[in-house]
Amino acid sequence: MATDASDGSVPEEASRGQRVLTLLDKAIDVQSPLVRKNIARARQRNPDATPAEVIRSLERMYVSALTGSGAAVGGTAAAPGVGTGVALALSAGETLSCLELSALFALSVAEVHGIPLAEVERRRTIVMGIMLGGSGNSTITKVAGTTGKHWGRQIVAKVPVETLRQINKVLGPHFITKYGTKQGIIVLGRVAPFGIGAVIGGGANAALASLAVRAGRRAFGTPPTSWAA
Template structure:
């Protein structure tokens, strides 16, 4: 890139990053909100998959959720990266779209993680617990180690322990996870955000490949967090799905 492009890139970066390179408070707030998904949306997602795959076991549904999630986050990153090729969309606009794509990545991850949790019989009605679960999964090995240490699960799946934690312990764990989430995940997404805004088609490659790699990491961590899926749809989940207004048996 020439001098003018570099200057434009720096100006665009200032729209979402502070001078020290950290994301601005408005972006951080949007990213934290993005990992909160209401349970009705999660149930609707599972029901939609059940209708398309009526004979699928929970394990098969989890596999389908994984594939859909990876396709969603990979396609989203590439699509936003491709906007930098269009002459009418400058670096500033591309970076703005990229910030939106980052929030979209987090929203997709939250829907994925909570859908898998439901299929394992884990219902986290408390926003703090569900948010902590999603953030821990996005932290990868670090989040896994932190949750296993608190849950006393060793190398075993830790997600089920969230429901039994006291409010005090949950608050402490949630604060620690949130701090690391801001430090690690936001840094990784910040790099991906800038990469997606690169012109000349490079952004499309970086955006798609970067999101694909992060998505695969999320899936790997989720498998460790939840363990094997049950043989049948958990009773409470099955009942909740039956009670949905437009559910078809």
């Protein structure tokens, strides 16, 4: 039976999906100029740290920041007296914060590895691929028609921009689905007893961050042994 498009559900889904991708592009645009400052912050305690040590520091900073953000929003949304509208607004704001933290992490790790990301399409592929975890890895290598490890180094840094556009078109719907689910998990904190919402939000973000960290290691492989001149 044909789908009744008159209820507006299809356009609404498309609109929500486009908002997620728009937020992603905004996050990448805002965070790209901050990559080197982020790496410098990771090196503050030990200016002589190796690239591998700096990446481990970036991973810890990212997991800690993302977990704290999710716990704060989940707990606030679940607080007594907070209405549904406020909870949704908090969740929308936390989605952008999550995207910004994740974009900064992914682009910072790429920078430490010396991966050139001059074009926005390369930055999109890196960020979406890492945030999608294992599914991002398999999708990128399949669309690119290649096999092997370390897609961040072998594919993103070398394939033509047109190929990356095709990869990003495939990654986009997966990314939209993942973040629609994530926002729903955070909003669940609003109906949970106070305190449990913080656990839900923090736990969801901690799991997401851990997946991204592992995906980053797969994407780039072993860090350089020394810093480029």
